[in-house]
Amino acid sequence: MADLSLPKTIDAPIWLEGETADQISDRLHQALNSSAHRERWKYTKADGILANVAAPSIAPFLDSTEQAGLEITLGQLDHALPGIDFQQGPEASARLCYADQAVIIDVTQHAPEPLRIHHRDSTLPVIIRLAANSSLTMLEIADSSDAMQQSIWIDLGENAQLHHSRNALDPCENHWQYLNVRLQQGANYRLNNHVAGSKLRRQDIHLILDGQGSEATLVSAGRVRRKDALDQQVTVEHRQPRGSSKQTVHNIVADGGKCTFNGRIHIHEGASGTDAQLSNKNLGMGDHATINTKPELEIYTDDVSCSHGATVGTISQEALFYLMSRGVSPDTAEALLSQGFLRQCIDGPLAEEALQSLIGKAVAS
Template sequence: MSSQANQSTPTQPVDLAGSLIGLAKGQPSALANPLLEQVRARALTSSGAANALKERWKYTPAKRYFQAMYDHQQGKSAQSQPAIELADLPTGCTWQALDNDNHSATLELLGDDNLWQRYPLADVISQSSNAGYCLEINESQSDTLTLKLQPGLGFLIIRLGANVSATVSIEYAQGSDFAGHWIASALAAGAQLNQALLINSAADSTNRWLLNQVDLEANSQFNGHVHAFAESSQRLETHLRLQGQGAQANLTSASITAKGSSFDHQVVMEHQAANCQSQQRIHNIADGGSKNSFNGRIHILPGAHGTNAQLQNRNLAIAAGAEINTKPELEIYNDDVSCSHGATIGQLDEQALFYLRSRGVPPAQARDLLLRAFIAQCYGGVLAEQAQAAADRLLNGALRR
């Protein structure tokens, strides 16, 4: 491995560090922004951050993503359509493309040292001109706001005003080799955001990479529902920061990796303020010849008294050659917490199988039913039906064999 690294040029990175350095050297800064340069320098030089990055890429070849991102950056003038589209703009909302002038102030707000070091995707996106948008939601919305993620690089800031509630659904458009997006939602005090995300793709060579960041002020609430059905390679980084007292975050995530695909979901649940709650339920299925990886980190800072944080992660491998990795982490600096996690890797419940058979359901159908139920427990929000259709397609494929 090391000999390969020595031969590589900056444009052909072979490892994470190499990739970052390659990007730094090979790409002229799109924005002459001292703040961004500073942030980027920190992300690239700190050895502690480099270690943490390596850890976050343990189960997914970084090269694939960084190379695709780099290639895209090189030819980015070809990107003509906006990277993120909003179907309709309802009343009480504003939609604004961010230009170089209002860029930096916005980013300063969203990124701190930790975030930049952790997410090179955000780092790179932030330097792509004409990639950023800001959606402000100032009135509560009864209808769902639908976002479509187009190929390319883009970021979107969603701001919810105080006590505003809204539902946002996010889906991918097909095509292209690379889709890298950063969606940062900022919830003002008392706001509620329901977010449904569907990462669904036919088998193609696209690398889908999404950073989903949510910052919660006091007494705000986030309900997130992730549905990821992979026939290609997908990576999702979910970072929730409970910054105000009494904030609440609920996350469900259902994923299936089909043969030849991979999905890597990295969640950070960061409890910064007192009396916040978080609940996570993550169910993953891996078919033979696929890789499904999950990392769920609950981080409770010294000031976050009265925290209640739970995570349940269950995984099923349904055929030989399936690979499952899971790492539920706790990092706790406070004794006034109620905090637990559980993770399992296993097969379907034999008792449930017998119960179904004793009611006349043949084994294959019983398995099918239990499998669909297993994953359906984590469908949620406005995309639940679409998720089910997408999941059925993959499961039918898997179960036919």
């Protein structure tokens, strides 16, 4: 296989002080072509996404910016983010190197209104820093476009809270979303992710529990139909003791759709008392659905509670019979059951739109 390479030469950004452009390029090149990283691109072609990491980007549209607790600036990143990991996210790191600007959102206290981030195209990297004890509700929406990329880097200070809702429901030729979240002590992060397959849609999510007792929750509902594809790559790192993470990801794959889920939980040495759970359920419907799912566990400490499970199945015949025994036709029963399967993972402030898009009109209201 040919080496993956960056689309153009890199200038050394300010935030990577002490390294030359060549050194950075080398590191990125190496990370891109490491076997672990190539594995993450096993089912989706990296080339198309990599080719666009240096493409021009605009600032996303923001709503409810004028409120207590928020300071938003458009500028250069001046020091490295703690979550940056060349090895885990070389494309996103490269994207950050290419960007001459970033949208920097500082949350200094409780922000009463939800902050809305709307992407209509490739957008500048968004950096969100939550000060200790601050809290924010964030709504993120991606519209349709030919090719677009978004990357968001979040750093939660001690006891900070972020409730993040994200909808990526519109069709795209080539869509990549990268999300990196680092949690300090006692911080709490929750993501409600609702996603539809598209010609090519890839979501990379990297959650780093980097403080004691931090808590991360990922709930995701996806539907992939026809010739569409969805590739979700989730890494959860437990670096400190007593963190808890819970992932619940349900995807419906129908009629020629292709869905890939890779969920990796990495529990570092010393992260005792960790509670990490991952459940990925896939429902195949119609003909020729392709589902790849791989839960991965790497545990380097004792005294942890960890569960992971992945299932690929079709509609439960028992449940189908139960509904039919009450007079419900097979078509309606199947629709109810598949809706129910997704609805378990649709929640939060963007749920209504997601229900409309992923489920459509309810069979019975």
